[in-house]
Amino acid sequence: MNESPAGVEVLRERLRRLPGGTWVHARMHPQHLTTRLLRRAIQTRAPYARGRLLDVGCGGKPYQALLEQVQHYVGVDVPPNPAADVAGSGLALPFRSEAFDTVLCTSVLEHVPEPGALMTEIARTLRPAAHLLLTAPQTWQIHMAPNDFYRYTHYGLRYLAEKSGLHVVEITPTSGLWATVAQRIADTVVYTYAGGWARLPRLALWVPMALVLWTGAFLDTLFGLRGDTLDYVMVAQKGADRGGVTSPGG
Secondary structure, eight states: OOOOOHHHHHHHHHHHHSTTHHHHHHHHSTTHHHHHHHHHHHHHTGGGOOSEEEEETOTTOTTGGGGTTOSEEEEEESSSOTTOSEEOOGGGOSSOTTOEEEEEEESOGGGOSOHHHHHHHHHHHEEEEEEEEEEEESSOOOOSTTSOOOOOOHHHHHHHHHHTTEEEEEEEESOOHHHHHHHHHHHIIIIIITTTSOHHHHHHTHHHHHHHHHHHHHHHHHHOSOSOOSEEEEEEEESOOTTOOOOTTO
16 A cells, blocks of 8 residues: 555544544545445455464554454564564575465565565464465556465466465455546555645545445446455455365355
């Protein structure tokens, strides 16, 4: 995601403190649509998470509250990240093999120069029949430059998972064409064309851009998740063939 000036963050925090401010911020932030869709994707698949969970590239652990049923939540990230429980790289995870019942990896794969190596490390740390929950973008602007290397189709994600020895349970788009276009319009207007604007005029763009995002989300509900997507969510399992996939309740 793009990072905004510190002054804008102060204004956002003041907005949150107003009556109803948290709701307004959640529904009007220029990136609220993709954020909401990703949270929904993880929440829907939360039953796959169990036991000891490893969050690879955990950042601020934005999905931990959605996975309260896991017994032990371990976040690993490259330093400096005070929210991480363990400092380390996904290309050489500092854990023994078959140490985790679940691995969560969200919005990380595009920032890894060797994604195949990351998937191999994830597979190594999973116990037999354990699950990976992963999200990766198909359509998004350059971010966290210069450490932004790839975008993924569902074919690419399947290839990486199966090459590492994981069986793909599902790969599902988080959005359809309309929400994807709406989110990209909002990002481009706010963070590219208005990137150098003063704080208040830039924040004022939230209102028309929120209308664009709401329209895109509404059209997606009418026409379905067809065409390009913002992100894919993948569930994969270790040590199961096509006839032996363990369901969340299994």
